[in-house]
Amino acid sequence: MTHGTKETPPPHRPWAETKALGFVRGLGKFSAFSLDAFLAMLRPPFAGREFLEQCWFIIRVSMMPTLLLVIPFVVLATFTFNVLLVEFGAADLSGTGTALAAVNQIGPFVTVLVVAGSGAAAMCADLGARTIRDELDALRVMGVDPMRALVAPRVLAATLVALMLSSLVTLMGLTGGFLFAVFFQHVTPGAFAASLTLITGVSDVLVSMVKATSFGLIAGLIGCYQGTHVGGGPAAVGNAVNETVVYSFTLLFIVNAVLTAVGFEVTK
């Protein structure tokens, strides 16, 4: 530059393509992708077989993590609550703490971890592998719409499986909390069971299910978007899965915080 070499002017770009706006552009692309996916769900030839296969795929990937994650979490929460309750002299109420933790917070929290960390990551790796082998383009050439054939059934499967997983998480959590409280912290089993429903009711269970369904939907959309938008190169699929995990955790945690607050206003 300093030695009089001729500077080539940068190629002219419209301001909307500047690098700083990359995040906004990604957001816009994702919104367009989501709308396309919703439209593809409504258009008639529904890929039912693919839907069932994807449900089974997600269940297979996320079953073990669910069971292995929920028990330590609920045991931790029960332990922390019971430390308090024993200090107050109210250990009989430990069922209340467990129900509160399992239904209201840990249920959705673990569902987020499993759906985003296992389901969406595996889905993105699978779709990403197809994208870099140009299988999606091949489908388009054959006149098959990948949105309808691949994306719509995956998103629906993630939604359904998230709902089912959250029920499983809650049940496993309550059982684990019961066993820990009764056998390790010497709470009377009858008192535990009686105090389960003290503050946690049907409305909390419903809110928890609504949360889980929306988590599944969002995680499915993010996984499919990242999977179908993989660039070339060997590092690309790995990075795409990494981004899927980060984005879906971030988004789902925010959604969880918002839905918690909204849930209280609705069920009041």
Added chain:
Amino acid sequence: MSMSVILQQRLPRVARGWNTLGATWRQLGEQTRFYGKTIGSLVDVFMHYKGELLRQVAAMSLGTGSLAVIGGTVAVVAFLTMSTSGAVASQGFNQLSQVGVEALNGFAAAFVNTRLVTPATGAVAFAATIGAGATAQLGAMRISEEIDALEVMGIRSIAYLASTRVAAALIVVVPLYCVALLLGYFAAQSITTWFYGQSGGVYQHYFNTFFIPADALRSFVVTVAEVTVIMLVHTYYGYNASGGPAGVGEAVGRATRTSLIAAVFVILFVTLALYGQTGNFNFAG
């Protein structure tokens, strides 16, 4: 005609199951050896690979690629802890106000955030950002045969790639966890005082009365333990990725699943070990 051939011909299913079991067992051994070697090579990192260590520290704290666009690891960790602490605070406020003691929300935030919520959320955030990032990088290096090239050049690849990342994560995690903890408290306080309109003095009083500084230090111990396990798992899956570009994606997914489970068990056992069965807590002072 040995026993194994007869077994394979007569009872093929049993033989196959037996082989799978053997393969799993062998893989567990391989994993353990890798972890031992990685931890053992930490000395090499500080002796020979200080430059690479510094580079990893910089890359991990700020994030690379498209993660850097949204603010890097710091932003993700901050975001996650703020939203969980916010959710817990609004849950706590509503449940406590059902029994008429919503004033104690400051106490709940001081107690639950320090002991449970921030270490758990931190584990998730670290696994998703620096952990999964390490798997993606190492996996890409493995399948483009860069790791073999390092070996040929006489560089100890486990020390240079895996141990530097574990050491860098342990260095990065201390300030990151400070940020996470502080922002968690901040989120709980702002939700309670601004959103639900509790008076700031009430919140501060109960928070300061029941905040145990030793608990914060203990939660650092929990976090360091969990990050060590997370990084070991993630580097193992990245270092041993196979199957082309698609294999890297699968390795990242599998590593995230495994490390989340391992981290939660580490949190559980370290917490139980640190606080003991009684919980080490005195309400009445």
